[in-house]
Structures are given as C-alpha cells and as structure tokens.
Amino acid sequence: MxxxxxxxxxxxxxxxxxxxxxxxxxxxxxxxxxxxxxxxxxxxxxxxxxxxxxxxxxxxxxxxxxxxxxxxxxxxxxxxxxxxxxxxxxxxxxxxxxxxxxxxxxxxxxxxxxxxxxxxxxxxxxxxxxxxxxxxxxxxxxxxxxxxxxxxxxxxxxxxxxxxxxxxxxxxxxxxxxxxxxxxxxxxxxxxxxxxxxxxxxxxxxxxxxxxxxxLAVKLQLDDIDRIHQAKDILLQHAEHPPSLLELARKVGMNDCTLKRGFRQVFGTTVFGYLHDYRMNRARKLLEAQTMSVQEVARAVGYASVSSFYAAFRKKFGMNPGTHLAANRRKGI
Structure with a gap:
C-alpha cells in the first residue's frame, strides 16, 4: 500500500x-x-x-x-x-x-x-x-x-x-x-x-x-561553430514551421551529419530537442501572460494538434497547460 x-x-x-x-x-x-x-x-x-x-x-x-x-x-x-x-x-x-x-x-x-x-x-x-x-x-x-x-x-x-x-x-x-x-x-x-x-x-x-x-574528441572548427549558431537562429526564426534537418544544413552550407553532431556539441542537445525546449518555454510564458487561450498558445508555438500540445507540455512541466493557466490566474501573475 x-x-x-x-x-x-x-x-x-x-x-x-x-x-x-x-x-x-x-x-x-x-x-x-x-x-x-x-x-x-x-x-x-x-x-x-x-x-x-x-x-x-x-x-x-x-x-x-x-x-x-x-x-x-x-x-x-x-x-x-x-x-x-x-x-x-x-x-x-x-x-x-x-x-x-x-x-x-x-x-x-x-x-x-x-x-x-x-x-x-x-x-x-x-x-x-x-x-x-x-x-x-x-x-x-x-x-x-x-x-x-x-x-x-x-x-x-x-x-x-x-x-x-x-x-x-x-x-x-x-x-x-x-x-x-x-x-x-x-x-x-x-x-x-x-x-x-x-x-x-x-x-x-x-x-x-x-x-x-x-x-569532444572531434574538435569543431570556428567556422563550423559560426554556422551552427546561424542554424540555431534560423531554426528559432521559423519555429512555427521549422525546416527539416537537411534543409537547415543546406541553408548554412554544412552537411546534415556534421550539423547534427556539431549542434549537440555546441548546445548540449539535438537540433529538434533544442526547438522543442524553446517552444515549451515560449508556451509557458505565453500562458503566464494570460492574454491567449490554450488553443491559441498551441498554434502560436507551432502545434496544429491541441492534444499533442497538451501531451508535450505535460511531459515537459508535469502539468497540463490548462492547469498552469488557471494556477497563474489564481495567483494574479
């Protein structure tokens, strides 16, 4: 028991x-x-x-x-x-x-x-x-x-x-x-x-x-690091409709394997793991602002499916987005 x-x-x-x-x-x-x-x-x-x-x-x-x-x-x-x-x-x-x-x-x-x-x-x-x-x-x-x-x-x-x-x-x-x-x-x-x-x-x-x-046994060149940071900026600029890994690599002049390996070395996570964290943190801040519904926030961070957004948010923060929104309203923040 x-x-x-x-x-x-x-x-x-x-x-x-x-x-x-x-x-x-x-x-x-x-x-x-x-x-x-x-x-x-x-x-x-x-x-x-x-x-x-x-x-x-x-x-x-x-x-x-x-x-x-x-x-x-x-x-x-x-x-x-x-x-x-x-x-x-x-x-x-x-x-x-x-x-x-x-x-x-x-x-x-x-x-x-x-x-x-x-x-x-x-x-x-x-x-x-x-x-x-x-x-x-x-x-x-x-x-x-x-x-x-x-x-x-x-x-x-x-x-x-x-x-x-x-x-x-x-x-x-x-x-x-x-x-x-x-x-x-x-x-x-x-x-x-x-x-x-x-x-x-x-x-x-x-x-x-x-x-x-x-x-980090395989050391990245400075030019590679600059391109990886450029890839990160492009990714966040198009967070709602992100390019594929191959498209992103082409935009910064790298092959996709080097970008994949180098992104993890520079940022400590995968390309789309980084994007997911960005989306979830942006969603949490939008909910705390209390100016949008859960459905609007889901669309704003690139989720066509509200149920998928609910599942991702709960997995990340341990609660549903609706619960988080209601809690902030009660606190008046």
Whole structure:
C-alpha cells in the first residue's frame, strides 16, 4: 500500500516539522534538525548553513510505505542543488528513476507532477545548495569550459530542471561519508564542512569535465561553430514551421551529419530537442501572460494538434497547460 499526498499537504506537514526543529550544535545556531513527519517516515533532515554561502541538507530517514506526491505545481527553486543519493530509490516526475550511488544537479525551476519515493531502503542523501552567481564565482574564468548542460542550468535555463544522472565515484563517496559523519562542532565544524563541500564540487567537476573531453574528441572548427549558431537562429526564426534537418544544413552550407553532431556539441542537445525546449518555454510564458487561450498558445508555438500540445507540455512541466493557466490566474501573475 502507498501513502498518497498532494504537494500542498506535504509542505504543510514539513512546515509543522520545521517549526519544531531543534538545534544540533550548541555552538552553531545555523545547524538544525527537523524530524520527518511521523505519518510518512522515521528519521530527519538536517540543514546546515555554511559561511562560504553553501547550504547543506543531510537526509536520514526510512519511509513507512511508498510515498506518491501528486499535483505538484512548477515553482522557482532559488538555487542550484547537487543531490548525492547514497541509499534509496525514487522516481522523478518524468518517469526516470534515481538509484543509490547516483547524483544529479537540480536547476532553477522545479517541475510539477507526480513523484514516487520507494520505502524499500532508507534514504541517505547529501544535498549541496548554492546560488548560481556563487557557482560562477567558483568556476571563474573557466566557466566557459564547463559542460554546456551545466552552463545552461547556471544561466537559468528553465528547460533543464535536472541534469543527466551521473555515477558517484569512490572518491566522492568517501567525502560524502565524511560530511555525514562530521565529528566537530562550532567553528571547527564550519571549516571542515566548508572544505568538504568544495571538495565534493571539485570531484564532481573533474568527473563531468573528463566526460566532456572524451565527447569532444572531434574538435569543431570556428567556422563550423559560426554556422551552427546561424542554424540555431534560423531554426528559432521559423519555429512555427521549422525546416527539416537537411534543409537547415543546406541553408548554412554544412552537411546534415556534421550539423547534427556539431549542434549537440555546441548546445548540449539535438537540433529538434533544442526547438522543442524553446517552444515549451515560449508556451509557458505565453500562458503566464494570460492574454491567449490554450488553443491559441498551441498554434502560436507551432502545434496544429491541441492534444499533442497538451501531451508535450505535460511531459515537459508535469502539468497540463490548462492547469498552469488557471494556477497563474489564481495567483494574479
């Protein structure tokens, strides 16, 4: 049997828990534990704010039953979040599963929809939160060398709510265990956790940049990159009635295979994956403007079939476009 909750009910239960949160470290008022609502699980979340601008959330709890969270609305997250899952299995709104020993980055827009937490194993997890501008400061002049997916998330691209899943390396696992089992208090604890949080980010970057180098073994020429950007501009100019890949390649003077491969290298997605993300984000903004009906928005972003538009929007954002429009009207935005 499963426990089924709306996202609003879930938030209400946690609001009550955090009101009764207790301080863990007598020398650090920013280190607090909130007991997991007893109706759902046994255990806690521990929040620690560090002086370097990084916030940690440490998870240790076991669900009584599988937990299904329904009807979530998309919302702004306010920060980037590195999620390192050491033990448990859960399902994203898009149907993909995260298992133990995997990690990912959550972006600035948290999608709505249905999620599933599986009660089989205890949840042990370390989350690292930081503002995009802080991450850019940490990356410094090397920001442009980062994987394009990560660059887009840092720059606030809401079409990427989550990064691709990555495998946690043994070196990462060791540092995560050290964070979970930090033996210190007060200033010593702050210094220790600050250094460990930066270390885990460094290990993460080393892993993804190593993968990036292997993917970019075939280097594009500058002229190719210019043509690929030109192809992107043409694609967006004709987003309602886009050219085929072959037509687009001819317009910019490339063969279609080079354009297909190069577009993914430059933008981190396929030609028509990029177009789909553009259409969906434009549709969301048109709905939020509240000047058009769902049918009008569907036509405006190039969908002849309203049912196809509904399916694409729900898959992207975890809710129907009509629900999103109604929610914004209630909020008055």
């Amino acid at each position: 499963s426990i089924i909750l709306s996202s609003a009910s879930w938030r209400e239960l946690w609001d009550e828990s955090w009101q009764n949160a207790r301080n863990v470290d007598p020398l650090d008022s920013s280190d607090v534990i909130g007991e997991y609502p007893t109706q759902i699980a046994k255990g806690y979340k521990r929040n620690i704010s560090l002086r370097n601008g990084i916030d940690l959330t440490l998870h240790r709890y076991t669900f009584h039953e599988d937990v299904i969270t329904l009807d979530g609305q998309a919302c702004e997250a306010g920060c980037l979040e590195w999620v390192f899952n050491l033990s448990s299995t859960f399902k994203f709104w898009d149907g993909s599963y995260v298992t133990d020993g995997q990690h990912y980055v959550a972006g600035m827009l948290m999608p709505g929809g249905e999620s599933l937490d599986i009660a089989r194993d205890p949840r042990i997890e370390v989350d690292i939160h930081l503002k995009p501008e802080l991450f850019r400061t940490l990356a410094g002049e090397h920001f442009h060398l980062l994987p394009l997916e990560l660059q887009r998330m840092v720059e606030g691209d809401e079409s990427l709510p989550f990064s691709s899943l990555q495998t946690t390396t043994p070196a990462m696992h060791l540092v995560l265990e050290q964070i979970l089992n930090c033996p210190y208090q007060g200033l010593t604890k702050q210094l220790y956790l600050e250094s460990k949080s930066v270390e885990i980010l460094a290990l993460y970057l080393d892993s993804v940049m190593t993968q990036q180098k292997s993917k």
